[in-house]
Amino acid sequence: MAVSNSITAILNFIIFLSSIPVIAAGIWLASKPDNECIQLLRWPVVVLGGLLLIGSLVGFIGAYCNRPGLLAVYLFFMAVLIILLLIVLIIAFTATRHNGGSHPVAGTRFQEYRLDGYSSWLRHHVTSSGSWPSVRTCLAVSDVCRKLNREFSSTEQYFATDISPLQSGCCKPPAACGYKYENPTTWENPENPRADPDCLLWSNERSKLCYDCDGCKAGLLENLRQEWRKANGVLVVAVVVLIFVYLVACAAYKNAQIQNISVRYKHGWI
Known part of the structure; x- marks a missing residue:
């Protein structure tokens, strides 16, 4: 297994473990009385944590088993997840940037x-x-x-x-x-x-x-502002980590394709 594949597999296993406290934090946030009463803001962190867990599993399996197909799915999934996280971050920062009244x-x-x-x-x-x-x-x-x-x-x-x-x-x-x-x-x-x-x-x-x-x-x-400011820190860290992992996964995908072509050429399939 190439070095980039190994690194991607390890990083995605760490992301898998990290997604559990993200989901827990999202459940805590959703259980607050203010968020319970505002459905629009209640579940985004929980949903993103769940998507993070699923994506990390796909990335780990694709990198560890050197499966280009799974890595391609993973790269698309992660790109969508990064975009969603950025959208939530922009909304959260826009809504909480004021110092309150x-x-x-x-x-x-x-x-x-x-x-x-x-x-x-x-x-x-x-x-x-x-x-x-x-x-x-x-x-x-x-x-x-x-x-x-x-x-x-x-x-x-x-x-x-x-x-x-x-x-x-x-x-x-x-x-x-x-x-x-x-x-x-x-x-x-x-x-x-x-x-x-x-x-x-x-x-x-x-x-x-x-x-x-x-x-x-x-x-x-004000309750929402205080709670979502805390969530913003978690989301910023998640976006930075995901972008780094995504770049490493791109290298792993390229290596997997090269290795797949080499195997097919060696066996005379191309």
Whole structure:
């Protein structure tokens, strides 16, 4: 077996092993409450991890057994996979390149968020009038806000804890509205509520809370931004490794073709 074939086989075996944590990371990402409610963003990492696993197996077998046909299939498969990864990377970077619309809340460890701090593409695909009703319904039946009541038993404990952006935006009224805390999802109405639409949208009813608030939409976008920024690092490494392996595999394919022609010539088949 030629040196390039050996290297390709070894690299693809490593990629096969590496695809397992990629799939695991994708499942973790898909299980997050925000991604559970946005089908478009839920499964791409899992799907790409699965394709990576299949492609690495084909490449390993083709290189190890010196099969030009399998290597040709593998090269085409990997080219498509690299293109898909680049597309996902471009979308992810475009959607997460903004620094977010966060601002601190005095007297607490958590922050609140504004919609104008996020990319217009992400706002359109997640918080538009056509998309939000289904996302809102999903969030309302999730455990995002309910678990706050289980986690915090006192006012001091609640305000001293850094809750998630999604919980900050959806599970409580904006701090500027002047609502008085009773428990994480129950707040006493102020005597003179502000005219901010989010202040008027808050409800102590468990199915409503602040799920219709712009602050809830912004908190969801911040959760997505943070999670996908972590995923971006994995995707960048995957693209660099795949391009390197692809170049080595091209050399292995060329060697396999040359060896195949030599064998046929030796036996008088050509």
